[in-house]
Amino acid sequence: MTRIAATDITDQQPTRRRPAPLLAAVSVVALVVAACGGDSSSSGASDEATGPTIPTDPASIIAASSTAMGDVQSVAFELARDGAPVYIDSFESISLNTATGQFTVPRSARALLEVEVNGSLTTELGAIALDDEIWLSNPVTGDFETLPPGYDIDPSLFFDPENGWKPLMANLTDVSFVGTEQIDGNDRYHITGTAPAEQVAIITARLVRNQDVDIDFWIQPVSGLVTRAEFSTATPGADDTDAIDWTLRLFDYGADFDISPPANLTDGSS
Numbered sequence: 001m002t003r004i005a006a007t008d009i010t011d012q013q014p015t016r017r018r019p020a021p022l023l024a025a026v027s028v029v030a031l032v033v034a035a036c037g038g039d040s041s042s043s044g045a046s047d048e049a050t051g052p053t054i055p056t057d058p059a060s061i062i063a064a065s066s067t068a069m070g071d072v073q074s075v076a077f078e079l080a081r082d083g084a085p086v087y088i089d090s091f092e093s094i095s096l097n098t099a100t101g102q103f104t105v106p107r108s109a110r111a112l113l114e115v116e117v118n119g120s121l122t123t124e125l126g127a128i129a130l131d132d133e134i135w136l137s138n139p140v141t142g143d144f145e146t147l148p149p150g151y152d153i154d155p156s157l158f159f160d161p162e163n164g165w166k167p168l169m170a171n172l173t174d175v176s177f178v179g180t181e182q183i184d185g186n187d188r189y190h191i192t193g194t195a196p197a198e199q200v201a202i203i204t205a206r207l208v209r210n211q212d213v214d215i216d217f218w219i220q221p222v223s224g225l226v227t228r229a230e231f232s233t234a235t236p237g238a239d240d241t242d243a244i245d246w247t248l249r250l251f252d253y254g255a256d257f258d259i260s261p262p263a264n265l266t267d268g269s270s
Contacts, residue, residue, distance in 0.1 A: 048220070067224065077251075078251075084242040145265070174192075189219040200213045230248075
């Protein structure tokens with residue numbers, strides 16, 4: 001599989017000619033990586049909430065978590081997919097591998113998307129959403145364009161506290177408390193539950209639709225904030241062998257993220 005990444009370009013021999021459009025795309029990816037923090041190892045350990053812990057009965061946990069998630073003002077996220085491809089375009093040529101980004105209320109987000117093109121080429125795209133505007137970087141020129149017709153990816157939907165996470169946690173069914181576990185050196189409540197299709201569609205930016213989903217959650221035991229979720233979904237129209245596995249990390253709650261429109265914006269007509 002061919003992968004385009006900044007490290008691959010810089011490691012090539014200096015005598016090899018490098019196409020200018022490709023370098024432009026890599027430059028944009030580097031800027032989005034820097035804007036998104038660049039370091040995916042943050043676990044929020046320095047900002048661990050302290051105080052009385054939430055009672056471990058499922059009703060208390062989901063009530064506290066629903067309130068906490070609905071009050072979130074900002075957060076960083078990492079979403080990873082494994083298994084069958086999930087496409088972000090109606091032509092089913094660009095599938096999502098990972099999305100790493102940041103969100104602030106009411107509807108601002110930026111993300112770095114690792115995608116696979118035509119099942120063979122792996123590259124990265126930048127995505128920015130501000131209010132009702134969504135921009136996606138062109139994989140060839142690196143410039144941002146208004147989201148083209150046929151594409152359906154809105155990074156602000158990966159974390160929607162009021163319409164996604166708050167009702168999702170409140171409306172979980174068949175909730176069970178698994179136990180208290182150590183994640184990244186911190187205690188987490190591990191619960192399982194079935195989430196309604198409507199909210200699952202929102203928190204996955206419409207990548208998962210029309211299916212209730214069994215989800216494992218890891219929750220900060222004092223604040224009630226979700227720090228990790230894992231779940232599997234079915235591919236529409238496929239059998240169980242085409243399952244899709246998802247891992248979502250949420251961290252840097254309350255951080256100050258400056259999300260602005262892209263500077264290198266074109267109309268996409270050239």
